[in-house]
Amino acid sequence: MNVTIVDYNSGNISSVINSFKEVAKDKVTIEVTSDLNKIESSDKVVLPGQGSFKSCIDALNNIDGLTDTLNEIAIINKKPLLGICVGLQMFADIGYEETETKGLGWISGKVSKIDNQNGKFKLPHIGWNQINIVKDGKIFKDINNNSHMYFVHSYEFIPEDKNVISSTTDYSSNIVCSVEKENIFGTQFHPEKSDKIGLKIINNFINL
C-alpha cells in the first residue's frame, strides 16, 4: 500500500512527512509529491496545509490539474483522504482569511475567524487542548475521549451539516476539531505534533 502526502508548497510539511514515515516504518510506502499521476494511483492521500486559507488554495491552483485530481480521488473514487489543519479547512465552500476565497466544496460550510470575545481569548489558539469525541470516527479507534492534541490556528471550520463533526474542542466556544464524511477525514489539530496519541491517529488512518 502507499500513502501520498501532497506537496503543493503549502508551507512546512516536514513534520507531517516525519510522522507518517515513523508510523509507516517499512510496511507502507510514503510518497511526497505533486505529481498528478502518482497522487491518482495512490491508495490514500494526505492533504496538509499551513499558512492562510487563501495561500493554500492559491498554492493548490498553482499546480495545473491538482484540484481536479483531488476531486477525482476524494469524490469520485472515494479513496481515504486526510486533511490536516488548513488541509481540513479547504474542504469548505468558502474561507474568509485575508479575503473571501472559494474552497474545495467537499463539505458544505465556511471557515471564519474564531471569536476571541474581545480579546478574552488569545489568537492563534496555540497549544494542547482536549478533544471531545462526538462521533465514533474511524481515525479515533482506541483513542480516549478528552485526549490532548496540539493546535495552532486562528480560523475554524463551521460545517452546515453537524453530522460530519467527529470531535470538538473548547476554546471560546465549541470549535470543530475533526470531521468525517464517508472517505473524507480532517483534523484541525496536528496529529503529527501530538506526541504518541497523534501518531496513533496517523496509524489509524494508514490502517483504514
Place this chain on the structure above:
Amino acid sequence: MLKNRIIPCLDVKNGRVVKGINFVDLKDAGDPVEQAKIYSDGGADEICFLDITASNENRDTIYDVVEKTSKKCFVPLTVGGGVRSVEDINKLLNCGADKVSINTAAVENSKVVMDSSKKFGSQCIVVAIDAKKNGDKWEVFTHGGRNNSGIDALEYAKQMEKNGAGELLVTSMDRDGTQVGYDIDLMSKISSKVNIPVIASGGVGNLDHLVDGIKLGKASAVLAASIFHYGKHSVKEAKEYLESKGIPVRI
C-alpha cells in the same frame, strides 16, 4: 480547555548541548537529539533549541541537529539563535523545525517578520524579545543581550504582533541566569498589551516560579532551562506541581 505549556530549552553550541540533563544512563550527555527525546518522553509540551554557536563556519551544525531531532520527537520544536533572514527560516523549517524564533533580525529589519509570516504563516514565527529594565520601562536588547536598541519593549511587542508574529518569547535580561524568578511585571504588562500568546523566559529557579509566570505573569507558556538540567526537576514533576496549584496542564 487550553493547557498552559511547559517548554524546556536547550542551549546548543557547535551542535552540542552546553548545559544539559546529567542522567547517569545517558550515553552522550552532549547530544541534543537524545536530550530532546528525554524531554518529549517526559511530557514536555514543546522543545526549544537556542543555537549559541558563535562562529559562522559552525552555524550549519544546527540544521543537522534539527533534522535528527524532528525524526524522533513528535511534539513542536522551536529553534532560535542567529536567525537572520527569510532564507534561514526556510532552511530551519525544511529541516523539521515547527517554529523559528527571531530576535536581533526582527529589531534590525521588521520586514523579516512581515515577509516570513506571510510566506510561512504566523503560526511558525516567534519573535524573541530580550528586555532589560531602565527606570520605569523596559528596553529591547539585541545580539544576545549585548546591544541596547533603546526601543520600548511594550511598544515593540505590539508592533511585532501587527507585523505577523504568532507568539512572543519574552526574556528578562535582568533575571536571566539569576534563578530568582521571572520578571512578573514585564510578563503581565506585555501579555495584557497583546492578543497573541506570550512565553515567559529568564530567571526560573524553582517550580513556584513557573506557577507565578502563569498566574501572575499571565503567560500562556513557561520556558525554562537550568531547572530541568542536571535532573533538579523533571518536566513531569513540574507539571504535577502546576496541576496541584490549579493550573491546567497536559498530563
